[in-house]
Amino acid sequence: MQSFRIAYRNVLRQVKRALLLGGAIAFGFFIFTLLNGFTGGLLDSVSKNFADLSGGHIYISGTEVSNLGSEISVIRDTQTAESALAALVDQVLSYNTRSSARASLIAGSKQETLQLEGVNLSQETDFIDSLHFSQGSAEEFLKNPIGILVPEKFLAKLGIEVGESIVVKTTTINGQQNVGDVIVVGSLKSQDLFAPGASAFGYAHIEYLNKLLDMSSSQYQTLNIYLKDLATIDLATTEVLGALAQSATVKPREEQTFGPPSPAQLGFGGLSSVAENERWKGTKFEVTNLNDNLQGIDALVGVINYTGLVIFLIIIVIIMVGIMNSYRMVMLERTAEIGTMRAMGVQKAGIRNIFIWEALIVSFSGTLLGLGLALITMAGISLFNFGIDSSFSLFLNQGQMQFKLSFLRIMGNILLICVMSLAAAYVPARAAARLQPAEALRAV
Amino acid sequence: MPIAELKDVKKIYPLGKTQVHALKGVSFTIEKGDFVSIAGPSGSGKSTILNLLGCVDIASSGQVIINGVETSSLNDKQITHLRHEVLGFIFQSFNLIPVLNVYENVEFPLLLGKIKQSKAETKDWVNHLIDAVGLSEWRTHKPNELSGGQRQRVAIARALATKPSIVMADEPTANLDSVTSQAIIDLMKKMNRELETTFIFSTHDQDIVDIADHVIRLQDGQIIKDYKTNGQVRQEPKLAKVSA
Ligand SMILES: Nc1ncnc2c1ncn2[C@@H]1O[C@H](COP(=O)(O)OP(=O)(O)OP(=O)(O)O)[C@@H](O)[C@H]1O
Ligand SMILES: [Mg+2]
Numbered sequence: 001m002q003s004f005r006i007a008y009r010n011v012l013r014q015v016k017r018a019l020l021l022g023g024a025i026a027f028g029f030f031i032f033t034l035l036n037g038f039t040g041g042l043l044d045s046v047s048k049n050f051a052d053l054s055g056g057h058i059y060i061s062g063t064e065v066s067n068l069g070s071e072i073s074v075i076r077d078t079q080t081a082e083s084a085l086a087a088l089v090d091q092v093l094s095y096n097t098r099s100s101a102r103a104s105l106i107a108g109s110k111q112e113t114l115q116l117e118g119v120n121l122s123q124e125t126d127f128i129d130s131l132h133f134s135q136g137s138a139e140e141f142l143k144n145p146i147g148i149l150v151p152e153k154f155l156a157k158l159g160i161e162v163g164e165s166i167v168v169k170t171t172t173i174n175g176q177q178n179v180g181d182v183i184v185v186g187s188l189k190s191q192d193l194f195a196p197g198a199s200a201f202g203y204a205h206i207e208y209l210n211k212l213l214d215m216s217s218s219q220y221q222t223l224n225i226y227l228k229d230l231a232t233i234d235l236a237t238t239e240v241l242g243a244l245a246q247s248a249t250v251k252p253r254e255e256q257t258f259g260p261p262s263p264a265q266l267g268f269g270g271l272s273s274v275a276e277n278e279r280w281k282g283t284k285f286e287v288t289n290l291n292d293n294l295q296g297i298d299a300l301v302g303v304i305n306y307t308g309l310v311i312f313l314i315i316i317v318i319i320m321v322g323i324m325n326s327y328r329m330v331m332l333e334r335t336a337e338i339g340t341m342r343a344m345g346v347q348k349a350g351i352r353n354i355f356i357w358e359a360l361i362v363s364f365s366g367t368l369l370g371l372g373l374a375l376i377t378m379a380g381i382s383l384f385n386f387g388i389d390s391s392f393s394l395f396l397n398q399g400q401m402q403f404k405l406s407f408l409r410i411m412g413n414i415l416l417i418c419v420m421s422l423a424a425a426y427v428p429a430r431a432a433a434r435l436q437p438a439e440a441l442r443a444v
Numbered sequence: 445m446p447i448a449e450l451k452d453v454k455k456i457y458p459l460g461k462t463q464v465h466a467l468k469g470v471s472f473t474i475e476k477g478d479f480v481s482i483a484g485p486s487g488s489g490k491s492t493i494l495n496l497l498g499c500v501d502i503a504s505s506g507q508v509i510i511n512g513v514e515t516s517s518l519n520d521k522q523i524t525h526l527r528h529e530v531l532g533f534i535f536q537s538f539n540l541i542p543v544l545n546v547y548e549n550v551e552f553p554l555l556l557g558k559i560k561q562s563k564a565e566t567k568d569w570v571n572h573l574i575d576a577v578g579l580s581e582w583r584t585h586k587p588n589e590l591s592g593g594q595r596q597r598v599a600i601a602r603a604l605a606t607k608p609s610i611v612m613a614d615e616p617t618a619n620l621d622s623v624t625s626q627a628i629i630d631l632m633k634k635m636n637r638e639l640e641t642t643f644i645f646s647t648h649d650q651d652i653v654d655i656a657d658h659v660i661r662l663q664d665g666q667i668i669k670d671y672k673t674n675g676q677v678r679q680e681p682k683l684a685k686v687s688a
Contacts, residue, residue, distance in 0.1 A: 002552070002555045006544075009544065013542065336537075337539070340539040340541070341541070343533045344528065344553050344602075345525065345529070345553060345556050345557065346524070347521060347524050348520065350556070436500075438500045441495075441500065
C-alpha cells in the first residue's frame with residue numbers, strides 16, 4: 001500500500017499531466033457511453049413506434065387464389081385466424097384486425113396517394129390515443145363512419161379543410177377500381193418514416209374500407225397481436241404458425257421475404273397471378289412479427305454500435321500510447337527518486353507498482369468522469385422534447401430521446417480500459433523497476 | 445568480526461569502447477560503531493566504494509562482505525532486503541521523496557517489507573528521530589519547503605529509521621555551506637555515538653575528515669592511507685541508547 005500512497009501523491013503532484021491523460025480517457029469514455037446509451041434507447045423507441053405504427057407485434061395476413069388465378073389479399077377464414085389467439089392463451093395483451101389499401105384522395109383537380117388503414121376502433125382502444133392530432137379530434141372520427149384521418153400536409157396539398165368531403169379511389173381486392181365519398185374529420189402530425197419509399201398513413205373505419213375493397217364487414221386483411229412480453233415474440237410467432245397450420249395452408253417462415261408488406265397487401269402493382277401448379281385452396285396464412293420489420297433498424301444499430309466500437313478501440317490505442325509515453329517520461333524524470341527508493345530497500349515490484357497504480361488511478365478516474373458526464377448529458381438530452389413531427393421522430397419516444405445502458409456492459413468497459421491502461425503502464429513500469437540502483441542514483 | 449570488509453575489490457566501468465578502472469584492487473575492514481571517512485580527490489573512487497559497500501552496485505572482482513555476508517552470492521531480492529535491514533543512506537543531494545512530508549519521509553523505510561513494530565511504536569520512534577535531528581517544528585512540511593541543511597537532517601533521520609548497522613553517506617555536506625556542513629557532521633557523530641551505528645562517509649573536505657575515527661585515503665582507485673585517528677575517541681564510553 002506504500003506504492004499506492006506514493007502513486008496517489010504522484011498523481012496529485014503532476015495534476016496537469018493527470019488531467020490531460022485522464023481527460024482524454026474521460027472524453028473517449030464519454031463519447032462511447034453516449035453512443036451505447038443512444039443505440040440502446042433507439043432500439044426500444046423504434047420497437048415501440050413501429051409496433052404503434054403497424055398496430056401490433058405479430059401480424060397474421062392471408063391470401064387466396066381467385067377464380068381467375070390471381071393472388072388476393074384477404075382473410076375470409078377468420079375462424080382459423082382467430083385460433084391463433086387461442087394458441088397464445090394468456091400471452092396476448094390485445095389484438096386488432098385491419099384492412100389497408102393504397103388509396104388516392106381526390107379533391108377537385110388535385111390528387112394525392114396514401115396508405116389507408118382500416119381500423120376497428122372498438123378493438124383498438126389505445127390506438128386513438130397514440131395519434132397526434134393537429135386538427136379535428138378522436139371523437140369526430142369515432143362518430144363518423146365515413147370519416148378519415150389524413151396527415152396534416154395533405155390538407156394543403158389537396159387544398160382542403162378539415163370537415164370537407166372528398167373522393168377516395170382505390171382498387172378492390174379483386175383488382176377493380178372503386179371510388180367512395182369520405183369526410184376528412186381530422187389531420188395528424190406526420191410521423192415520417194425512415195424507410196425509403198414508405199408512404200404516408202391515413203386512417204378510416206375498417207367497415208368502410210372493407211366496403212371499398214369489396215370485402216364483407218367481418219373480414220379483414222391482417223390480424224395483429226400485441227404481446228404482453230416482447231421477449232418471447234419469436235417463440236410466440238412460431239406457436240401462431242403452428243396453430244394456423246393445423247387447419248389451413250401457411251407460408252413457412254423461411255420462405256418469407258421480410259420487410260414491408262407485400263405489393264398485393266398494399267394493393268399496388270395490380271394483382272399477381274399464381275402459377276397453375278402453385279395454387280392453393282382457401283386462405284394461405286403468413287405470419288410476420290415486429291422483429292422482422294426491425295431488421296433494418298437492427299442493422300442500423302449494429303452499424304452505430306460497430307462504429308462506436310471502432311472509436312472505442314481507437315481511443316484505447318491512443319490511451320495506451322499516451323500512457324506508455326507519459327510514464328516513459330516520468331521514469332526519466334524520477335530516475336534519482338527511483339534509485340533512492342531502491343537504495344532504501346524498495347523491491348523491484350514496489351517501484352513497478354507505483355507506476356501501475358498511477359496509471360490505474362488516472363484511467364479509473366477518467367472513466368468515472370466520462371461516465372458521469374455521459375449520464376448527465378443523457379439526462380439533459382432526454383429532458384428536451386424534439387416534437388413528434390421532427391424528421392427523426394421514429395427514433396424518439398413521444399418526441400423525447402431515450403437512452404438505455406447496460407450496467408454490466410459499462411462495468412465491462414471500465415474494466416477493459418483499466419486493464420489496457422495497466423498493460424500500457426506495465427512496459428515503462430518494468431523498465432523503471434529494472435533500473436540499476438547505482439545508475440539511477442547518478443541521475444540527479 | 446568487522447562489520448564491513450572489502451577484499452581486493454576491483455571495479456571497471458565500461459565507457460563507450462574503453463573501460464574506466466575506478467578501483468584497482470582495494471582491501472580494508474571497518475569495525476562496528478566506527479565513524480569512518482573515505483577521503484580523496486574527485487574521481488579517486490569514493491562514490492564507487494560507497495556504492496559497493498551500500499550494495500547498490502556490484503564489484504567487477506573481489507569480495508564485499510557486509511555483516512559477515514558475502515554479497516555477490518545474493519540475488520536482487522536478497523540484496524534489496526539486506527539494504528533495507530542493515531544499511532542506511534544519506535546522499536549529497538538529499539534525495540528526499542518530494543511527495544512525502546518530513547514525518548512521512550522518515551517513516552517511509554519503516555513501512556517497507558514486514559512491519560515489525562506497532563503503529564504507536566513506529567510513531568514514537570519517528571517522532572523521536574525528528575526531535576533528535578532538531579526538526580520538531582517541521583514535521584508536516586514537504587521537502588521543497590526546507591533548507592538544504594534541514595533536508596539533510598531529514599535524510600539522516602530517515603537513514604536511521606530502520607536502526608541500520610551501517611549508514612552510508614556519499615559527500616553528505618558537498619551541497620552545504622561550511623557552518624551547516626559542520627553541524628551535519630556533528631549530528632552524524634552524535635547519532636553514531638548514541639545509536640552505535642557505524643557511519644561511513646566520503647568527503648574531500650579536510651576539516652571533516654579529521655572528525656573521523658578511521659580514515660581511508662584514496663587516490664586513483666587505490667588506497668594510499670588507512671589509519672585510525674584517535675584511539676580514545678573510539679574507546680570513549682558510549683552514551684545510553686536513546687531508542688531503548
Ligand atoms: N557509471 C560510470 N561509468 C563510467 N565511469 C564511471 C562511472 N562512475 C564512475 N566512473 C568513473 O570512475 C572513477 C571513479 O568515480 P567515483 O564517482 O567513484 O569518484 P569520486 O571519488 O566519487 O569522485 P567525486 O569526488 O567527483 O564524486 C572516475 O574516473 C569516474 O569518471
Ligand atoms: Mg563521488
